[in-house]
Amino acid sequence: MNEVLEQTKWIKACRTTDIPENGGAAVKIGNEQIAVFNFTRTGKWYATQNECPHKKQMILSRGMIGCADNIPKVACPFHKKTFSLENGTCLSGEDYTIKTFPIKIENGYVYISINDEV
Amino acid sequence: MKKIIVAGNGMVGYKFCEKLISKSGTDKFQITVLGEEPRPAYDRVHLSEYFSGKTANDLLMAKEDWYKQNQINLLTNHTVTNIDRFKKTVHTHNGKKYNYDYLILATGSAPFVPNIQGTDKEGVFVYRTIEDLEMIKAWGKKAKTGSVIGGGLLGLEAAKALLDMGLQKVYVIEFAQRLMPRQLDEKASAILQKQLEKLGLTILLNKNTRTITGNQAINGLTFSDESSIESDILIISAGIKARDELADKCGLEKGPRGGFKVNHLLQTSDPSIYAIGECASYEGMIYGLVAPGYDMAEVVAHNLCQPEQTKTFNGCDLSTKLKLIGTDVASIGNPFIEEPDAKTIVYEDKHKLIYQRLNITADGKYLLGAILVGDTEQYGMMLQTYLNKIVLPQNPENLLFANKATESSDNKNYLLNLPDEALICSCESVNKGAICRAIDEHQIQDVNTIKKCTKAGTGCGGCTPMLKDLLAATLKAKGVYLRNILCEHFNYTRQELFDLIRINRLHTYDDILNRFGRGHGCEVCKPAIASILASLYNDNILKQDTIQDTNDRFLANLQKGGTYSVVPRIPGGEITPDKLIVIGQVAKKYGLYTKITGGQRIDMFGAHLNDLPAIWEELINAGFESGHAYGKALRTVKSCVGSTWCRFGLHDSVSFAIEIENRYKGLRAPHKIKAAVSGCVRECAEAQSKDFGIIATEKGWNLYVCGNGGAKPQHAVLLASDIDKETCIKYIDRFLMFYIRTADPLTRTATWFNKLEGGIEYLRDVIINDSLGIAEELEKEMQILISNYKCEWKEAVETPEIRNKFRYFVNTDEKDPTVQFEPMRDQIKAKEW
Numbered sequence: 001m002n003e004v005l006e007q008t009k010w011i012k013a014c015r016t017t018d019i020p021e022n023g024g025a026a027v028k029i030g031n032e033q034i035a036v037f038n039f040t041r042t043g044k045w046y047a048t049q050n051e052c053p054h055k056k057q058m059i060l061s062r063g064m065i066g067c068a069d070n071i072p073k074v075a076c077p078f079h080k081k082t083f084s085l086e087n088g089t090c091l092s093g094e095d096y097t098i099k100t101f102p103i104k105i106e107n108g109y110v111y112i113s114i115n116d117e118v
Numbered sequence: 119m120k121k122i123i124v125a126g127n128g129m130v131g132y133k134f135c136e137k138l139i140s141k142s143g144t145d146k147f148q149i150t151v152l153g154e155e156p157r158p159a160y161d162r163v164h165l166s167e168y169f170s171g172k173t174a175n176d177l178l179m180a181k182e183d184w185y186k187q188n189q190i191n192l193l194t195n196h197t198v199t200n201i202d203r204f205k206k207t208v209h210t211h212n213g214k215k216y217n218y219d220y221l222i223l224a225t226g227s228a229p230f231v232p233n234i235q236g237t238d239k240e241g242v243f244v245y246r247t248i249e250d251l252e253m254i255k256a257w258g259k260k261a262k263t264g265s266v267i268g269g270g271l272l273g274l275e276a277a278k279a280l281l282d283m284g285l286q287k288v289y290v291i292e293f294a295q296r297l298m299p300r301q302l303d304e305k306a307s308a309i310l311q312k313q314l315e316k317l318g319l320t321i322l323l324n325k326n327t328r329t330i331t332g333n334q335a336i337n338g339l340t341f342s343d344e345s346s347i348e349s350d351i352l353i354i355s356a357g358i359k360a361r362d363e364l365a366d367k368c369g370l371e372k373g374p375r376g377g378f379k380v381n382h383l384l385q386t387s388d389p390s391i392y393a394i395g396e397c398a399s400y401e402g403m404i405y406g407l408v409a410p411g412y413d414m415a416e417v418v419a420h421n422l423c424q425p426e427q428t429k430t431f432n433g434c435d436l437s438t439k440l441k442l443i444g445t446d447v448a449s450i451g452n453p454f455i456e457e458p459d460a461k462t463i464v465y466e467d468k469h470k471l472i473y474q475r476l477n478i479t480a481d482g483k484y485l486l487g488a489i490l491v492g493d494t495e496q497y498g499m500m501l502q503t504y505l506n507k508i509v510l511p512q513n514p515e516n517l518l519f520a521n522k523a524t525e526s527s528d529n530k531n532y533l534l535n536l537p538d539e540a541l542i543c544s545c546e547s548v549n550k551g552a553i554c555r556a557i558d559e560h561q562i563q564d565v566n567t568i569k570k571c572t573k574a575g576t577g578c579g580g581c582t583p584m585l586k587d588l589l590a591a592t593l594k595a596k597g598v599y600l601r602n603i604l605c606e607h608f609n610y611t612r613q614e615l616f617d618l619i620r621i622n623r624l625h626t627y628d629d630i631l632n633r634f635g636r637g638h639g640c641e642v643c644k645p646a647i648a649s650i651l652a653s654l655y656n657d658n659i660l661k662q663d664t665i666q667d668t669n670d671r672f673l674a675n676l677q678k679g680g681t682y683s684v685v686p687r688i689p690g691g692e693i694t695p696d697k698l699i700v701i702g703q704v705a706k707k708y709g710l711y712t713k714i715t716g717g718q719r720i721d722m723f724g725a726h727l728n729d730l731p732a733i734w735e736e737l738i739n740a741g742f743e744s745g746h747a748y749g750k751a752l753r754t755v756k757s758c759v760g761s762t763w764c765r766f767g768l769h770d771s772v773s774f775a776i777e778i779e780n781r782y783k784g785l786r787a788p789h790k791i792k793a794a795v796s797g798c799v800r801e802c803a804e805a806q807s808k809d810f811g812i813i814a815t816e817k818g819w820n821l822y823v824c825g826n827g828g829a830k831p832q833h834a835v836l837l838a839s840d841i842d843k844e845t846c847i848k849y850i851d852r853f854l855m856f857y858i859r860t861a862d863p864l865t866r867t868a869t870w871f872n873k874l875e876g877g878i879e880y881l882r883d884v885i886i887n888d889s890l891g892i893a894e895e896l897e898k899e900m901q902i903l904i905s906n907y908k909c910e911w912k913e914a915v916e917t918p919e920i921r922n923k924f925r926y927f928v929n930t931d932e933k934d935p936t937v938q939f940e941p942m943r944d945q946i947k948a949k950e951w
Contacts, residue, residue: 021664058936064668
């Protein structure tokens with residue numbers, strides 16, 4: 001009866017109130033830096049790698065979020081490369097991708113799974 | 119059903135299958151694909167991205183299901199070893215036999231490994247397959263110094279990959295006198311070389327590698343000139359040779375430089391056997407690019423489906439635009455043709471590392487070829503001009519600068535003069551006539567709609583700048599006024615939005631988006647509206663921190679490496695010794711690099727996000743205020759020492775500068791604002807290069823506006839002369855508010871002024887003669903902003919909710935562990951990215 005049906009291993013990352021509305025912040029899980037975004041306008045949450053692949057800078061959590069053609073995105077503050085928050089593809093036409101991670105909200109806390117990428 | 123066998127599952131072999139299926143469906147042919155590699159075809163052009171995190175799966179041309187869905191029998195790990203042309207069968211290395219009616223050879227090429235002693239040592243690799251890259255990645259982990267033989271495109275990519283893997287020193291060894299000898303001339307190569315050296319590569323030219331040294335594994339290379347280098351890893355990228363081994367075995371004819379010899383139908387000497395891609399030799403030429411291979415695939419697929427209307431392959435244009443590491447490179451047509459067959463126009467900028475060469479016919483009418491390094495913006499336009507044999511404009515050199523000089527209408531007129539048949543988008547074959555008709559019929563006002571209606575610009579995207587220009591030129595010719603709308607979320611210009619927000623007294627971004635916009639905003643409209651709100655109310659911007667541009671969001675300047683720089687205000691550049699000491703103490707305590715800025719103040723670099731509030735607390739306690747160096751706001755009012763000390767000074771420029779700076783500090787605008795006050799006509803404060811500048815005269819002050827330093831220097835123009843202080847301030851109030859109300863986002867006063875119809879006379883009318891009747895309103899608005907001023911850093915430090923936002927991680931108090939500095943001249947600098 002105690003078989004594990006859910007394989008995803010969730011890690012408690014922070015309180016929901018730690019992440020600004022319609023913005024992001026970084027959390028540290030082990031040695032990984034994860035950017036967490038609270039897309040209040042749609043009620044959705046996203047987690048991605050914090051590093052922008054362009055110049056390899058730990059920065060994406062400080063980027064502005066928004067949408068392009070209804071795809072939720074984050075813009076890197078350094079050179080304004082934009083990435084889909086849904087699947088990490090670069091929306092400004094370059095061959096970069098960022099990792100995205102499963103995220104869920106429970107009882108006022110943000111949980112992230114960094115074992116398997118979405 | 120006829121049986122087709124495709125030998126080779128690379129990009130071209132795959133493309134052939136895709137094209138055949140799309141033309142014939144699945145019931146006309148029975149297709150079997152024999153691939154040597156363990157996985158289905160993948161995108162070899164973007165192979166290097168395997169190093170930057172893409173997986174082998176990401177690179178696949180199509181997933182395995184695709185072959186199944188289309189009833190293609192894909193057999194990976196199957197190498198074709200022989201062909202029995204009489205029985206029409208192919209044999210594979212594992213002893214299997216397959217019958218064919220048509221055999222398509224798409225065996226590609228293999229890296230050419232020159233005859234150098236020691237290529238069998240461990241740590242020597244080629245750069246062709248995912249397996250190669252896996253081995254390089256594994257070996258590279260323990261390597262410190264690396265080298266690449268071959269300074270062509272692929273070699274340079276391999277070198278970049280080695281750099282990215284963290285090797286300390288990477289050599290590129292080229293046998294010829296220059297890099298990319300087949301695409302670039304000497305000067306172009308020299309510019310490229312400089313760019314690559316800046317990235318950290320060491321380029322060795324004229325080098326003939328003699329031996330690879332080391333016992334079991336490589337430890338270095340020696341050259342024929344007796345020199346040598348150390349190297350723990352070597353990648354050989356010295357060109358390709360066609361995979362044509364089957365030709366000798368089964369008696370197919372070969373081209374002079376290898377490859378299966380094919381005719382214009384891509385048939386080999388056996389008409390039921392075709393060859394396409396890098397293994398084919400057409401008219402003695404082997405095409406090492408993917409585009410000609412795709413063209414060949416198209417010809418064969420078409421002819422098999424519609425033998426009654428044959429297409430032919432007639433060679434291929436080899437113009438290419440490449441995103442090389444760190445720079446863009448392109449070549450068009452014949453890049454090397456010289457006098458007397460052609461005249462050349464050359465532009466060389468060793469500072470910005472740009473080289474452009476146009477080869478035109480002796481009569482100046484047509485473009486024959488071009489080389490572009492460092493700036494390939496005009497590639498699309500030039501390629502069209504070349505391919506369509508379009509008559510060049512009177513001054514062909516304008517092709518080089520067309521997009522730079524916005525004032526020059528030459529470029530846009532030139533576009534209008536193109537014939538309707540001129541191909542604008544070569545990926546989707548859309549010509550100019552079709553685009554102009556679409557603009558007309560659908561009353562298109564933006565490039566995205568052109569893309570949707572015509573498909574132009576949806577392939578490689580290279581023609582997008584041309585679409586933009588064509589749209590602007592077409593609309594202008596029709597007399598349509600093109601509104602510069604903010605972005606996809608707001609169908610308003612900044613000025614319209616400014617008025618809407620002002621009239622409706624809106625205070626939050628969400629309210630504004632809900633009322634006047636659509637979607638969820640973006641990095642363009644958020645800071646633009648944040649700036650409007652600040653210019654209307656001058657409220658603390660961190661109340662809506664996530665709509666602020668990065669610098670504003672943390673009230674500091676984001677620098678390379680992710681740390682911030684801190685600039686306290688030093689009005690007029692005047693500072694007491696005590697305050698200087700405090701800056702020194704703070705910088706020392708927090709390990710900051712210090713530098714005097716161009717605006718007469720002191721910048722402290724390398725501050726961790728977490729340290730910002732504590733740094734500011736100390737500065738504020740010593741009497742400093744925010745310098746707004748991070749904002750699109752008033753920066754500094756520079757001054758010369760003036761009449762208090764200077765023998766020539768007419769008035770006290772320092773006192774006036776301090777007064778002005780304190781008056782406008784914290785004022786946010788569409789872009790940054792810089793000002794200066796000079797005490798006499800010698801102009802030591804350089805006021806005529808500022809957004810507004812004041813110069814003392816015998817009778818009072820002269821007020822200059824809309825100057826600019828920076829990338830596009832522009833002298834300020836005289837707005838009023840010999841006025842007293844009060845009048846001067848009144849005019850500046852009006853001028854700044856008028857600019858703030860009407861400028862587009864991120865537009866400096868100089869650019870705004872250049873677009874202002876009526877020029878300085880009009881501006882003088884509005885500011886001095888109050889021709890619009892708004893002068894009083896402007897002054898009042900400015901007064902509100904001035905009286906609402908508070909030092910935002912003081913508020914941030916004293917308000918716990920705001921102060922709490924300055925945390926790098928929200929789940930631990932740690933600082934960013936990835937921040938790294940390097941020592942330089944007794945201080946630090948950011949680690950190179």
